[in-house]
Amino acid sequence: MNALVQFVRERLDYDEQLARWAEGQSPAWYASSASDEPNNPDRACVVNGKDESITGDTDAGYADHIRTHDPERTLLRVAADRSLVEAYADVADLDTDDPEPSFASGRAVGLGIAVRALAALHSGHRDYQSTWAPR
Structure with missing residues (x-):
């Protein structure tokens, strides 16, 4: 080979x-608003389908990067x-x-x-x- x-x-x-x-x-990952700053678009966390935070609060770009992978x-x-x-x-x-x-x-x-x-x-x-x- x-x-x-x-x-x-x-x-x-x-x-x-x-x-x-x-x-x-x-079952799925998605970006969500951070729990301590729900109206701040620059903060986010990655959440699994069970609504359990995977990354905790982080920058929105970082959360989107993880979500797309x-x-x-x-x-x-x-x-x-x-x-x-x-x-x-x-x-x-x-x-x-x-x-x-x-x-x-x-x-x-x-x-x-x-x-x-x-x-x-x-x-x-x-x-x-x-x-x-x-x-």
Whole structure:
């Protein structure tokens, strides 16, 4: 198996595992007004579907950031990313810095660009290889 494909698959598996765990903790996450400042749009908290505060009072932007990374949205992102990786895995052995003018080689290079971008999100991981950096 191509090492780049394996690396990205492992990161996606990990993200999916965390999201599925969090998904079981609450049915939905949403931003809400902070309890001590209900009319202040600059303060918020992230609340799960059981109306239990997850983050406590925080800046509204921070709460929105956490809310947009809720388990449901993360699982959608993982599925989309995985579809790119699987399309690339079919032609990864054709990926090259010097593509031939054939359709398959062009497809491999194009998908390679996408998968390298996905891998770059995890460039701080100990298994990341600098040769996978986006071209």
